[in-house]
Amino acid sequence: VVFQIAAIHFCRKTAIYSVLFFAFAPLNLIYQSALLIDISTVFFASLAYCVLAKYFQEAQNKKLLFIFLMAGLYCVLVKPLYLLPSGVLLVTHFSQQWKWPRMKNFLDYTVRHRAVIGLFALITLSMFLWVGVQNQINSQATTDLNRLSTTMSSLDYLHLPFHLFDALFYARIILRGILLVLNPMTFLFFIFGLFLLFRDHRGSWRMALIYSIIWFHVIFGDMVTAHEYYELSMVPFASVIAGCGATWIEEKMRSE
DSSP: OOHHHHHHHHHHHEEEEEEEEHHHHHHHHTTSSOOHHHHHHHHHHHHHHHHHHHHHHHHOOOOHHHHHHHHHHHHHHHHHHGGGHHHHHHHHHHHHHHHHHHHHHHHHHHHHHHHHHHHHHHHHHHHHHHHHHHHHHHHHHHHHHHHHHHHSSOOOOOOOOOOGGGGHHHHHHHHHIIISSSOOOHHHHHHHHHHHHHHTTTSSSGGGHHHHHHHHHHHHHHHHOGGGGGGGHHHHHHHHHHHHHHHHHHHHHHHO
């Protein structure tokens, strides 16, 4: 799946580098052998992103839509936050084509991709329904009515992005990126990949690779801080970006 994501966005050489970086990522080596539900969810989340990218690249295929629906439903029933990159890809693909006249382009895009938009809406509604059912069951099992009403009226569980104002949060993310998500060498390739994407692909939907990592930490940074294994879902995208940087360095070495 990682190979396909890199091949769709870039080329087969980048895909080979990406697979190698992904396979030997320290975080994968730590957790891939563990019996955690996160491992399968990372696969289905990456599969949903891959299928959606392939859908946008090629002609609309009903098989791709079915796979996206199944993978998306699995994610939202197990780890909803892992489906975020697929949503970022959809929004990025739309925003890169939203030009003047905006209303006409919006309607054309909605009609052209109504199937995938409808499926994404269905998956999102299923997620809210499932979260609501879980909240009701857990609340009735662990609290009485008075405590439940107090909890419902408080802001204890409202996760605001206060972590964005904490310098230690950024230091922790960089440290994990160097030592866990990637390693010191591949993290250097990752930095080159970031510069290349911003330089050459700023107006392309390939930027969803970077946006997925950014928005994941903006929205779920508080959870990621406490549980490092949530970073597993970002390893595929960081590996693809690092593969892009490695390909560029190899081509520069060959040419010079």
